[in-house]
Amino acid sequence: MAPFKLVCFDVDGTLIDNLTFSWEVFHNHFGCDANKREQARNKFFSGAITYLEWANHDIGMWIEKGVTKKDFQDAIKGLKLMEGAVETIHALKKAGLKLAIISGSVDIILETLLPDYKKLFDDVFFSHLTFDGQGRLTGADVTEFDMIKKADALRAIIRREGYSLKECVHIGDYLNDVEIAKIAGLSIAFNCSDETLRKTATVVVEGKDLRNVLPYILK
Numbered sequence: 037m038a039p040f041k042l043v044c045f046d047v048d049g050t051l052i053d054n055l056t057f058s059w060e061v062f063h064n065h066f067g068c069d070a071n072k073r074e075q076a077r078n079k080f081f082s083g084a085i086t087y088l089e090w091a092n093h094d095i096g097m098w099i100e101k102g103v104t105k106k107d108f109q110d111a112i113k114g115l116k117l118m119e120g121a122v123e124t125i126h127a128l129k130k131a132g133l134k135l136a137i138i139s140g141s142v143d144i145i146l147e148t149l150l151p152d153y154k155k156l157f158d159d160v161f162f163s164h165l166t167f168d169g170q171g172r173l174t175g176a177d178v179t180e181f182d183m184i185k186k187a188d189a190l191r192a193i194i195r196r197e198g199y200s201l202k203e204c205v206h207i208g209d210y211l212n213d214v215e216i217a218k219i220a221g222l223s224i225a226f227n228c229s230d231e232t233l234r235k236t237a238t239v240v241v242e243g244k245d246l247r248n249v250l251p252y253i254l255k
C-alpha cells in the first residue's frame with residue numbers, strides 16, 4: 037500500500053508546460069508597463085508589501101487595460117498540459133490518494149486546459165478571476181497561498197484531514213515551491229530550473245513526462 041495520502045501539485049511549469057509564471061504571460065500579452073511591474077515585484081520581495089497587495093496591484097493594471105476573458109484565452113494559446121498529466125492524475129486517484137492544487141496561478145488556465153479539474157482535485161488553492169456580463173475583467177479572488185505560504189495551505193489541509201506531513205507529497209518546479217518542499221514527506225522537483233528547489237527536494241525528476249513521478253509515490 038502507498039505510504040502517502042495526499043499529493044499536492046503546483047500548476048505553472050508542473051501541470052502546465054511552457055510556463056514559469058502565468059502572471060508574466062498575461063502581463064506580456066496585455067502590454068503592461070514593465071517598470072510598474074518591476075517596482076511592485078521588488079516591493080514584495082523586499083517585504084514592503086504583502087503578496088495580496090502585489091497581486092491586487094497587478095490585477096489593477098489588467099483592469100485598467102479593459103481586458104476580457106477572451107484576451108486571457110488568447111494569451112494562453114501557446115500553453116498545453118504537461119505530457120502525462122492526465123494519466124498521472126488518474127493513476128493517483130485510482131490508488132486512492134487525495135489530490136490538491138496549491139498554486140499562485142489563475143483559474144482560467146486550468147479551466148481552459150483541464151476543464152474538469154474541480155472534479156479531479158479535492159482541494160484547489162489558486163486565484164480566481166471575475167468577469168462582468170460582457171466578459172470584462174472586474175477583479176479577482178486572490179490566493180494568498182503562493183510563495184512561502186504554499187506551506188500554510190498544506191498545513192491547513194492536513195489539520196482538517198488528520199494527515200501527517202510525512203503522508204504528503206509535493207510536486208513543483210520553481211522557487212515558490214521551496215518552503216512547501218521543505219515540509220512535505222516526499223517533495224519532487226519536476227521540470228525544475230531552480231537550483232534551490234533542486235537541492236531542497238527529496239528527489240529530482242528530469243524531463244517533461246509527469247508520469248515519471250509515479251514510481252516514487254506508488255511504491
Ligand SMILES: [Mg+2]
Nearest residue numbers: 046048049210
Ligand atoms: Mg511553478
